[in-house]
Amino acid sequence: MPHLSTRGARPLTFVGALGPSFLRARLVWGLFVGLLGCDGRPPPDLPGAECPSGPCGNGDGEAIRPEGSVRIAAYNVHRLFDTVCDSGRCGGTEYEELPTQDEFDAQVARLSGAIGLLDADVVLLAEVETQAGLDALQARLPEFPHAVLGEIHEAASVDVGVLSAFPITSVVTHRHRALTRPDGSSTRFAREFLEVHLDVNGKEVIVFAAHFKAKSNDDPGRRYAEASAARDIVTQAAARAPRALVVMGGDLNDTPGSAPIDALEQDGMLKRVAKDRPDDQTWTYNYSGRKQAIDHLFVANNAAGTYVPGSFRAVRDGSGYGGSDHAAVKADFMPGP
DSSP: OOOOOEESSSOOEEEOOSSOOOOOOTTHHHHHGGGGTOOSOOOOSSOOOOOTTSOOOOTTSOOOOOTTOEEEEEEEEEEEOOSSOSSSOBSTTSSBOOOOHHHHHHHHHHHHHHHHHTTOSEEEEEEEOSHHHHHHHHHTOTTOOEEEEEOOOOTTOOEEEEEESSOEEEEEOOTTSOEEOTTSOEEOOSSOOEEEEEEETTEEEEEEEEEOOOSTTOOHHHHHHHHHHHHHHHHHHHHHOTTSEEEEEEEOSOOTTSHHHHHHHGGGSEEEGGGGSOGGGOOOEEETTEEEOOEEEEEETTSSOEEOTTOOEEEOSSSSBTTBSBOEEEEEEEOOO
């Protein structure tokens, strides 16, 4: 078993072995091009060259994966509750849903099918209630033999997690960190801000799974504090591992140009990778007819890993994806040397 370093106030559950990663067939590209809003053109048969001087892509359809790249996705699966009532108040109009086993299995089947079609190597998840939900997804996705849940151990919490084709070498938690709102008051991350270190064929990749404060019972100051702290944490991790690829992603519940997203992009230390795609192709959530980009991927510019230009995609099958009310987002990255 790999050594699991868990620093923070809360324990984590880690699943995985150090066996070789599963190879996923490229043929799934053709199966879901329609989900990406393209004009029906099939992707090329080959994964393509390095694309060092321009975008790697095929029009508005599937991005061409450069050799040696890592595809990272972020996906809010939307309230994946298990069949146990943890809060004592479940079902109906209560916050905690209580699905039957058949309903749970059907939701997991929809979500796992959608995740598989992303053809990703790493998936940053949001809104998984317990280890039972993560285990159920992983059981249907053998291409992800490694997984970790950022469980905060509160009844009916919907938590972040990571599915990975590559071995997890260590995990760091950050929810215990004290944050400061613009008005000077104290707060903390709404969910775990989960840092996961991966061994990608001998190269270091560090991913952060995030899910910032929702706009129901809004607290914009808390979301700004989360973003400001996340920027510091991610850039500091990159500074400690300058040869690594460092990526943060998830449902940040705010749009480009908002104070929290501006805080993340401050000084250009983090790059929001969707910036090189048309705005009408990057939205991930439809709020009362308003299409908003609230799910994001960022790469740290102070480490060696890089974003593959033009590879960002928001993946939808309607206004959401796989039964979720959110689209998934994904992009390709090149690890450091």
